[in-house]
Amino acid sequence: MVWRQLLASLRFLVVMTVLLGLAYPAAVTLAAQAFGSRAAGSLLTDADGRVVGSALLGQAFGPEWFQGRPSASAYSGETSGGTNLSPASSDQADARAQRKADLVAANPEAIGPVPEDALTASASGLDPHISVAYALWQVPRVARERGVDAGALRNLVAAATEPAPLDFLGQDSVNVTRLNFSLAGGVQR
Amino acid sequence: MTPALAGVLSVLCVVVILVVIHVPLGSWIHRVFTSEHHTRAERAVYRLVGVDPDGEQRWTTYAVSVLAFSGASILLLFGFLLGQGFLPWSQGRSMNVDTALNTAVSFVTNTNWQSYAGEAGTGYLVQAAGLTVQNFLSAAVGLAVAIAVVRALARQDSDRIGNFWVDVTRGTLRILLPLAVLAAVALVAGGVVQNLIEPTTITTIGGGQQVLQGGLVASQESIKELGTNGGGFFNANSAHPFENPNGWTNLLEVVLLLAISSALPYTYGLMVKDRRQGFALAGAMGVLMVGAMALLTWSEVAGGSLEGKEQRFGTAWSAIFASATTGTSTGAVSAMHESLQPLSGGVALLNMMLGELSPGGVGTGLYSMLVMVVLTVFIAGLMVGRTPELLGKTIGRREVTLVSLALLITPTLVLVGTGIALVNPVSLDAMSTAGPHGLSEMLYAFTSAANNNGSAFAGLSADQPFLNLALATCMLLGRFVPIVAVLAFAGGVARQGRRPATAGTMPTSTASFAGFLVVIILIVAGLTYFPSLALGSIAEALS
Known part of the structure; x- marks a missing residue:
């Protein structure tokens, strides 16, 4: 049971790192361009x-x-x-x-x-x-x-x-x- | 406008906003966790992760999922922090092994104690792909556990309490992520930076030199507050103008860090199909929150000192932020807590010592409050000679034992930890001052760690192996012992049937019950911590 949950955890972390750690900041950075110099x-x-x-x-x-x-x-x-x-x-x-x-x-x-x-x-x-x-x-x-x-x-x-x-x-x-x-x-x- | 009037208006303003948003937000959270429908994105996640979203778990499996997931998160983040130098966008920043371990534990336990300075310890990539990710997931784990406990209270004759992977995925994708995107964009509009510009040395207006920092700040700032995390992108946290540039962003940050925890009692009421149950909890949380906020604001406005405060916020808003952040297990700061008036520092400490339930962290606030509700029902039952019951569930020996375990672990960690640190020459060296204020400095560190808050009396030089490891231990046990205990409690009450309410049943949804609940919370915290507060903050305030 523990090994199955650990494996699921690792896969979940990979998926969420791509989504929350890369895609989300990238999307906010793109949206931030609308506010001109403030993001910089x-x-x-x-x-x-x-x-x-x-x-x-x-x-x-x-x-x-x-x-x-x-x-x-x-x-x-x-x-x-x-x-x-x-x-x-x-x-x-x-x-x-x-x-x-x-x-x-x-x-x-x-x-x-x-x-x-x-x-x-x-x-x-x-x-x-x-x-x-x-x-x-x-x-x-x-x-x-x-x-x-x-x-x-x-x-x-x-x-x-x-x-x-x-x-x-x-x-x-x-x-x-x-x-x-x-x-x-x-x-x- | 006089400072006193502005202070009153400011506290009222926060309260009114929370009262207005807690019903729609609480209803929405209820819909998210009771819906039968999986979105396409969620189905994709479940397929990639390899879990069956329709198979519910016993409490033991649920707890193993939480522990396995948090353990894997700590290991991965620890490795990421140590290995950031081999990856792009590290800005040449690095951490010692003990600092990295402390940081990994800190972010996974939703504490966000920082023994490193953001400008020196963490590059842009690890802040975004490591720390920001855990800002989301640690909040989602707390939320999942709270929902599982409430679900168990709402059920009868069941050996299942829900599916951890479904709860954590829905909490992240349907609640935290959309709100964080909106808040991040609003923060950028207010001036919070969001870029990948390398730190640059410039020649200033007066001909001097200054380093201008960059980074993906807004995307981290929004979830830092919303998820009651509190780990700053920069060392000065929400006092840094790049994290919190003006009065508007400050108001937004205060509301964000209180929003979800304040809405969860309403979700609780809807899930147990008796909204008054939720109002009683919200009332108790509200009384404690407003009481602390008013006291702290009065103390700072009357004291008038701007040491460790930003001019744009002034005394009242520095105090409101300090009260909100310590009452929610957030730990972000917009003023340096060590430079608060002695009485204010004591209120900030007490806010954490109450057990982070006014209104507490995302999810953790609700289940910590439910622990106190069970204790209150038990004590009230003993006083009037009735069988203690909550929502028709008998509060028996197993329930009281588990609740006591969840309740006693944090004070044990705080008091034993502070005691050891105060006789250890290594940690004594870390203190910036002696006397009552020095005691408060160390007590604050262990209180903050064990209650998963993360704010600090920052004069303490906590980046040393002994304190890094001791505080990491407090964060781990202070997070996971209560979680396992409340999940075990959930497993037990889900199995029970529901006794019908009779004339002899003590109601748990009345104002008098909420009042008794507040009294019990204050008595428990007072009996536990009064001696240490008396030797620290109270002695300093009276001298």
Whole structure:
């Protein structure tokens, strides 16, 4: 009885591997072509046609750009994940204090408290988003570093703001990658 | 909108969607498993596999089929993971022997604990043709076992409980596959990637370097949630923007992972020809699910920390996902559970400790709940001095023994396993922190493995031979001991006749029975796990 069932199992696995492991992903991949660039990762290309990132993934940026949230993987793309620190731990309190001190030093002209999302590392390490408050908090620094008008930057922030679907499926967020892409003169299609 | 209002709306939104879909989905599952008709595709499968679809099995043969099939699946997947380097589309990725064994056991038992990182351990081919296949089949096996148990309860004077090959084939082809195709396409529309592009290093906007990953992600993501599997294509799982890019995909994923398990009580009611029986189970599952979800959401919204969370989801939806994934044995995560508030981490643990029945995994949730129903009937019968009965079936010594076995194996594995790991220097080295939080980290790992959940307090460096093998053992026993026990139970009740209901029969379809069921579930879990929760999450929350 056992041998007969084992033989049936092996045959069943072969049939199902062809169907579920090859035909099904292939069919979804074909259907995915209908959605254009999304299946490929919502890539952003510069004027020369070079891929400079994905609109879905955060990147590491210097002070002359808007910056994303702290990342446990430094936005490498080869790994993903968080710090796994407990919010009740002293390690987390130390990390928050350090991040806060660094941000305040780098943004002497910023107004108001440092927003929560600026002090905490994301779950994926590739979070492309920050809060609207954190984006506006960075405007004076970016304006100074680039020598541009703060008002123009605030308009760019508004354009890169993605509202929460239906107002409650998540929260309003600014896509830093898209924001910096338009700052660099990129045009999104 | 205030965060509190958004949190309330969000929980309500999930509940309303489940209430709306559980009737049509449950009816459809009922039709699939009671139909006399085999489709042409199914006939072709039976011919290729060499089984007679019209010959039903005794419970022993059914159990042997489950075990033989799962054993063959583990061996094949283990070989596939080790040999992926010899095949195309491996992206040069590989696994150690103990990691591969742990992974094979993990995906076949519907646990999807991952001691490897998706970006480093598994190439595109093995993810699609190995892991995705088991995402379907492990869910179909759980569904088949649940249907066989319900079928046995609906029968009388029969020594047969159904045909495993028919159940698993129908579950795959008629339920999981069509829903997975629809969900995968919807996920791509939302931005989830689906391609065979090699990982590419690009120069970023700011002039740095970043590796862009590709892969057949959407096709795996949809069945990962729908089949309550939870194994992420990437290490960050559903927190990774390529797996879960926005609020819409997040809502879809939460609904997918709850959908089938929430609909199965309705299927149960239809199969035993008394829909109120199904409503009682759905009510008990719903109370536990909403209670945990509300508590976890409140804890996170009040805590306000975004550590280990994605900005686009925020605290409320991170909490809802965490509650849904631990209450369904899915184990996918959209936020890092180790960075949840201490109270939230405790609720996530408790969700698993309840035995994965609120509403639990695909199939496993229903049969785990039926185990608790039998226990509740037995205890209630003792309290009022009546012969315990369920649907006219006498709950005698054999039934209670089997149910106790199914019930006690997981806490035994969790507590003994955690105990051993906490005195073993090798596994102690794997912990990222000491104190109550460290205890929770290890307790979470064994709870997750033995209950076939798969989520983690991911600070634990679990990719080491001792933990890989210890957790694989927990996953195996935590999956197959209950399955064999409930199938043996099914064999016994199918043979019984059905006693007619009298004025002395205790009804199992009333709200008061559902309430008593919830109380028994909480008492059993509380008595078993309170000391370990007190030393871990509760101590941390109070300090």
